[in-house]
Amino acid sequence: MYEIVIAINVGIFALLALSVNIITGYIGQPTLGHAAFFGIGAYASAILTGKYGVPFLLSLPLSGVIAGFIGALLGFASLRVRDDFLAITTIGTNFVVVAIFQYIPFFGASLGLAVPPAYIFGMKITYLGYLFLIISLIVLTVLFLRKLERSWFGLAMGGIRNNEVAAESIGVDIKKYKVIAFVLGTTIAGIAGCVYAHYMTFISSVDFAFVTSITILSMAMVGGSGTIRGPIIGAIILGLAPEVLRFIMNYRMLIYGALLVFTMRFQPEGLLGERSFLWTNITKLFKKIYSKKEMESGIEDGNS
Amino acid sequence: MAILKVENLKKFFGGVKAVNGVSVEVERGEVLGVIGPNGAGKTTFFNVISGVYNPDGGKIIFLDKEIQGLTSFQIARLGIARTFQIVKPFGDMTVLDNVISAIGINRYKSIWGSFKNSRVSETVSKAKRLLKMVELEEYEKEKAGALSLGYIKRLEIARALGINPKIIMLDEPCAGLSHDAVKDFIQLFKKLKIEGLTIMMVEHNMPIAMALCDRMIVLDYGEKIAEGKPKEIQGNEKVIEAYLGKEEEEDA
Amino acid sequence: MLLQQIINGIVVGSVYSLTAMGVTLIYSILRVLDIACAGAYALGAYVGLFSYVATGNLVLSFLIGMIAMGIWGILVQKFLYLPLLGKSPLISLITSIGLFIFLGDFIRLWAGPLIRDFPADLKLPFSGIKTENLTIMSVWILVLLITAILLLILWYLITKTKIGLAWRATAQDLETAKAMGINVNVVVAFNFFLGYSFAAAAGIMIGIMYNYIFPTMGDVPAYKMLAIIVLGGLGNPLGAVTAAMLIGLIETLVGGYIGFFLPRDSIAFIVVIIMLLIKPQGLFVRKNI
Numbered sequence: 001m002y003e004i005v006i007a008i009n010v011g012i013f014a015l016l017a018l019s020v021n022i023i024t025g026y027i028g029q030p031t032l033g034h035a036a037f038f039g040i041g042a043y044a045s046a047i048l049t050g051k052y053g054v055p056f057l058l059s060l061p062l063s064g065v066i067a068g069f070i071g072a073l074l075g076f077a078s079l080r081v082r083d084d085f086l087a088i089t090t091i092g093t094n095f096v097v098v099a100i101f102q103y104i105p106f107f108g109a110s111l112g113l114a115v116p117p118a119y120i121f122g123m124k125i126t127y128l129g130y131l132f133l134i135i136s137l138i139v140l141t142v143l144f145l146r147k148l149e150r151s152w153f154g155l156a157m158g159g160i161r162n163n164e165v166a167a168e169s170i171g172v173d174i175k176k177y178k179v180i181a182f183v184l185g186t187t188i189a190g191i192a193g194c195v196y197a198h199y200m201t202f203i204s205s206v207d208f209a210f211v212t213s214i215t216i217l218s219m220a221m222v223g224g225s226g227t228i229r230g231p232i233i234g235a236i237i238l239g240l241a242p243e244v245l246r247f248i249m250n251y252r253m254l255i256y257g258a259l260l261v262f263t264m265r266f267q268p269e270g271l272l273g274e275r276s277f278l279w280t281n282i283t284k285l286f287k288k289i290y291s292k293k294e295m296e297s298g299i300e301d302g303n304s
Numbered sequence: 305m306a307i308l309k310v311e312n313l314k315k316f317f318g319g320v321k322a323v324n325g326v327s328v329e330v331e332r333g334e335v336l337g338v339i340g341p342n343g344a345g346k347t348t349f350f351n352v353i354s355g356v357y358n359p360d361g362g363k364i365i366f367l368d369k370e371i372q373g374l375t376s377f378q379i380a381r382l383g384i385a386r387t388f389q390i391v392k393p394f395g396d397m398t399v400l401d402n403v404i405s406a407i408g409i410n411r412y413k414s415i416w417g418s419f420k421n422s423r424v425s426e427t428v429s430k431a432k433r434l435l436k437m438v439e440l441e442e443y444e445k446e447k448a449g450a451l452s453l454g455y456i457k458r459l460e461i462a463r464a465l466g467i468n469p470k471i472i473m474l475d476e477p478c479a480g481l482s483h484d485a486v487k488d489f490i491q492l493f494k495k496l497k498i499e500g501l502t503i504m505m506v507e508h509n510m511p512i513a514m515a516l517c518d519r520m521i522v523l524d525y526g527e528k529i530a531e532g533k534p535k536e537i538q539g540n541e542k543v544i545e546a547y548l549g550k551e552e553e554e555d556a
Numbered sequence: 557m558l559l560q561q562i563i564n565g566i567v568v569g570s571v572y573s574l575t576a577m578g579v580t581l582i583y584s585i586l587r588v589l590d591i592a593c594a595g596a597y598a599l600g601a602y603v604g605l606f607s608y609v610a611t612g613n614l615v616l617s618f619l620i621g622m623i624a625m626g627i628w629g630i631l632v633q634k635f636l637y638l639p640l641l642g643k644s645p646l647i648s649l650i651t652s653i654g655l656f657i658f659l660g661d662f663i664r665l666w667a668g669p670l671i672r673d674f675p676a677d678l679k680l681p682f683s684g685i686k687t688e689n690l691t692i693m694s695v696w697i698l699v700l701l702i703t704a705i706l707l708l709i710l711w712y713l714i715t716k717t718k719i720g721l722a723w724r725a726t727a728q729d730l731e732t733a734k735a736m737g738i739n740v741n742v743v744v745a746f747n748f749f750l751g752y753s754f755a756a757a758a759g760i761m762i763g764i765m766y767n768y769i770f771p772t773m774g775d776v777p778a779y780k781m782l783a784i785i786v787l788g789g790l791g792n793p794l795g796a797v798t799a800a801m802l803i804g805l806i807e808t809l810v811g812g813y814i815g816f817f818l819p820r821d822s823i824a825f826i827v828v829i830i831m832l833l834i835k836p837q838g839l840f841v842r843k844n845i
Binding site: 083 | 653655
């Protein structure tokens with residue numbers, strides 16, 4: 001049972017890491033306050049189901065829409081405010097959103113918010129159910145991202161990420177794509193928030209602070225920025241680390257900090273990034289195995 | 305028949321009149337050179353036409369449509385392509401993807417449409433054809449950022465051609481290139497002319513400019529001081545003075 | 557009452573300006589938002605405290621703390637930030653955050669998680685002012701004095717010395733400065749030495765003012781300094797000082813006068829967001845000193 005809870009947590013953060021990666025890894029905009037949208041989704045869903053009796057299955061996409069709407073605002077802000085200024089604006093957004101949750105009574109203020117248990121078709125969702133739900137959401141997101149990577153949208157994002165002026169010179173409407181990227185990333189974060197709120201049955205502003213934003217971002221970057229495998233691996237590594245390192249619990253943050261420093265310093269593209277040590281060797285290994293198989297079947301054909 | 309008409313174009317940066325009332329007509333199929341001493345405003349001129357900057361005055365008429373004030377992506381969609389003096393490759397993408405991304409120019413208009421698969425055989429083969437034309441086909445899987453400068457410049461040309469332009473603006477295509485790379489560029493340029501493209505070219509390398517252009521305009525301090533065939537420009541006193549004057553400045 | 561608040565605000569602003577100066581200097585040279593600078597702030601406070609306990613000499617403790625953190629700064633830039641130059645800013649940002657987390661935990665493990673008292677019986681050569689309307693504690697005067705001295709030294713170094721000239725060139729364009737023969741490595745090392753030592757001084761001053769330090773004391777400054785340097789125009793030292801004073805005053809006045817319903821520490825960010833929406837380049841555009 002305990003393992004299921006951990007898996008759900010890792011799953012939620014994997015979804016979050018995948019979502020932030022759309023904004024940072026794909027279209028190259030610094031966003032350091034992503035947990036704000038995680039929180040907006042969580043609180044929105046808690047209020048929808050808790051105060052207005054909206055069924056869970058409906059509050060799931062609705063939380064995404066609400067988070068995505070605020071995300072669009074940030075997207076528009078990103079058109080006006082660039083690079084380092086944007087980075088700090090996103091941090092500020094995180095702080096302001098958390099402060100709003102912390103101080104305004106409608107959101108439960110410092111006492112937090114209790115969330116009613118979620119029901120699908122009259123049945124209460126169990127932990128196993130949540131695990132299944134989050135895995136499904138991850139699978140859907142991965143399928144979506146694969147389509148994105150291969151599409152013109154993906155190329156447009158790549159252009160913007162590399163050089164905006166050049167991207168415009170081949171007909172890419174930078175503004176439109178930036179806003180949409182923000183909307184996509186924040187909507188998914190909002191949906192993750194809905195799952196989180198209902199499985200935890202209690203949320204408070206502390207859960208969505210700047211620290212959480214850094215956790216989400218570092219999962220995406222340590223795993224492999226701009227890839228699909230990266231954020232998932234990053235979430236697994238950084239999400240499981242506290243459990244695996246339980247015996248050196250006391251040094252957890254020390255190791256976490258050191259991990260961030262060393263990964264960024266020596267493998268800035270992420271542990272499984274395109275040109276990382278691990279990925280190039282893994283792909284080399286696979287190519288070797290594959291070509292060996294081809295050779296072997298070739299020899300067989302030649303003999304027969 | 306003029307494909308592009310520039311009328312009294314102006315661009316100021318604070319007190320600096322980078323482009324100050326330049327007019328020129330570009331005929332379909334010709335190669336127009338834009339030359340002038342350092343700081344004459346040549347790249348700014350290109351930047352205004354391609355929409356990177358908004359003009360402070362004047363008109364730009366492309367295929368009978370006024371395009372001044374349009375964004376650069378709108379202008380690209382109308383059929384004006386360009387390369388950049390300081391190269392701007394999509395560095396972390398493959399060489400092939402750099403060109404494919406340009407071929408999709410019309411796909412970027414609709415968000416929904418842009419979700420379609422970009423690697424369809426039609427676009428891939430077109431991209432490979434362009435790479436073959438600029439002789440980069442063996443590098444198609446390399447990351448653009450890893451290429452040397454000369455190759456990146458060729459890639460930029462392939463990318464610019466990917467949008468199927470009616471006019472292509474080359475900004476200092478030979479800058480920073482080795483002697484051999486310049487020779488390669490001349491070969492490529494001949495291929496471009498065969499395609500019948502209209503070409504505008506900013507080029508600092510005088511022999512190249514003189515050899516490749518049908519006509520030239522000379523800019524100095526943002527103003528057009530001469531226009532005509534290369535032979536005429538060569539002997540033009542104002543032009544010589546403008547370049548010599550700059551040399552003296554630089555020596556001082 | 558208002559005058560009291562203003563004086564309070566200026567004192568708070570002074571400490572902010574030293575810490576913000578650290579981050580600004582680093583940004584000017586390397587275009588890196590160094591959150592780990594706040595780690596030097598906290599660690600410097602601890603080194604200062606232990607030095608004071610060991611030596612009983614306040615000036616010496618300041619010097620030890622500042623020099624220790626200055627040297628740490630030189631190491632950090634050499635092994636971390638210089639190699640990461642030219643990569644995406646997100647990478648150095650995550651690196652600095654990782655380093656900051658590491659330092660915070662290091663302090664906790666080394667000196668214990670509880671707060672440590674800074675001895676209150678400082679013998680200062682001057683006393684405070686106490687009238688019926690106004691209280692200016694002696695430590696505040698110390699803070700203002702030290703801040704003024706350090707900033708003056710910085711101003712002198714940057715504007716009047718040869719290395720200051722090299723600094724200004726490097727801040728404008730690192731590659732060109734290198735090409736012109738400037739030993740950029742020395743300039744960057746010097747820059748980090750100054751920045752981190754200033755942060756250490758600020759940390760020690762906070763310890764003296766409030767009489768205690770704790771391992772996470774750098775948390776709030778880490779993020780607040782980002783807001784402040786953006787307000788002051790990224791990379792603009794004069795702007796950073798001005799913005800720091802401004803925020804110090806606003807926080808004190810707004811917190812003291814109006815019962816503000818959002819936490820004090822958010823004020824800096826709210827100001828910055830409003831400002832950025834109106835003027836996306838910052839209040840003071842990056843000056844070339």
